[in-house]
Amino acid sequence: MDTGRVSTGTESRPPVTYVPLSDAVLPAVDMSIPPWPGEDRTSGGVRMHIRVTPGPEDAPTAVYVHGLGGSATNWTDLAAQLSSRVPGISVDLPGFGRSEPQPGFDYSIAAHADAVARFIRGLGVGPVHLLGNSMGGAISMNVAADHPDLIRTLTLVSPAVPDLRPRFSRMSDPRLAIAYLPLIGASVRRRLAAVPVEQRVLQLLRLVFADVARVPQSRKDEAAAEFAERARQVWANPALARSTIGLFRSWLVPRSRSMWTLAPRITAPTLVVWGTDDKLVTVRKAPRTARLIPRARLLVLPRTGHVAQMERPATVARAVLGMWEQVDTGNW
Template identity: 75%
Template sequence: MSTSAATRPPVTRVPLSDAMLPPVDMSTPPWPGRDETVGGVTLHVRRTPGPADADTTAVYVHGLGGSATNWTDLAGQLAGHVPGVALDLPGFGHTEPPPGFDYTIPAHADVVARYIRGLGVGPVHLFGNSMGGAISVLVAARHPELVRDLVLVSPAMPDLRPWLSRISDPRLPLAYLPLVGTFVRRRLAAEDTQVRVMRLLRLCFAEPDRIPLSRREEAAREIVEREAMAWANPALARSTVGLIRSWLVPPSRSLWTLTPRIDVPTLVVWGTEDKLVTVRKAPRTAELLPRGRLLVLPRTGHVAQMERPATVARATLGMWEQVAAGTW
């Protein structure tokens, strides 16, 4: 971890709960999904049951190219403590985008905020991964009354340094750029589905060979399903552009400027082997959050909630326990 993180003990002291958690079984299928219209927006969501006396809800927001199924195992780990709702953002998973949706980060954040407000359950535990982390930061900064605490897994904070060298296949980022993207996507789509699945796993996981066959088969099915959705590729391409544009806004509107305004307990989780959002941004992200702490996981890639769900769950419960004790 960087020197700056070492000089800020609150950033590095992340408690791991001793609470009993169910074993992680990656053969468990995704939680059932359904379309819901809440707060004036219609999303496909996957709900996780929780205790009858739970006083709040966890809301999970996936990253670029992801879906609600990215939270299957973490939501299962936390189901004994809190009910959960994993969202398919507009244009992703099974959520058809509304006409005229512009796929900017503010537009996605507005959808999430409207959905949370419509739930009527008070402030929620908000989880976000990658682009979903950037969206969650914006929601927490603009709508603090909706968020009880945050868990940010490799949030896509602004980073304008060249990053193609971190990608094993340079065609992947090119696939979602204007003009050249259409040609590249067609070339990639012509490849065998299993080849595409393994490329995705190598990109997102530090140890892709440890991902069980059941999860690889789920990923393959999602790829095939999305190919049948006319809006899927345009949504992915335009959300990619929207994310990059969010990094180019004036400093007054940058996520780096908004982050210090978030005064809720926040756990920042990053994998040392993240190929998509460099772990070098982790200490700065946690340090800028007034109540932020950082957990850096070795041998972990871009989706720690999928690769290390038990560890992320224990850190999350540790945060909740310390918040309840007034020590976070």
């Protein structure tokens, strides 16, 4: 089981509250299990490819939203850890994974959030536990702020809050950071496409993990298969490029519409998780994010990168369960 320590740090004005981990006994993480079976489903007028994690029928549903360039498979291990408590639905956002986008979809954060909200509402399962990583975290913040009736709790793993000073020097290959920028990104993408797929997978893993040695060969093989599948999808590269632009635009809006202004409107109990070695969205944004969301608590994990739910699934699961337990007892 993952036993990564939790940093408690010190913050002031106002202080950040750090989340207690659950004492629940969880199964050992088995990263050899394949992704959960997938299916296309239409809900709320939105068609997406999803992966369903079985769980207790009388429990609330967890919905998992991946980040930029990711897919529903980013949640395989965390969903497995939580499956004894809740059933789960991991979505492929429009244009990602195996979700073919509907004509006219504009790939803005608002459009992605609207698609997720409509899909959740159409499920008819009541308020859900919503979990989002990176761009999926930004999308989930929008859903929670605009549709509070849909959200039971919110978990944000390195959410893509505005970070206008990315630290490219920490990246193993800075080309990955600029491949989807407007104008200059196209030529970089062409050069990256010529790199052998195994090397591209390793570059990506080095970007999002603090320690690539934690990634078993089975997961590397799955990532390589996804790379090959996306290369055959005519919508994949345009969706990634335009979603990247949509994310950057959400960072540059006037303050009145900023994500920092959105955060205080979130009323759901919220867990914010960040890795100290996040190369994409600096952990320096973690305390501010947790302070601005009224009912948020923070978990900072040492020696962890941008995808804590993949790198330390057991620790993140214990934190999520800790939140759920405290919410159930009225102590959050």
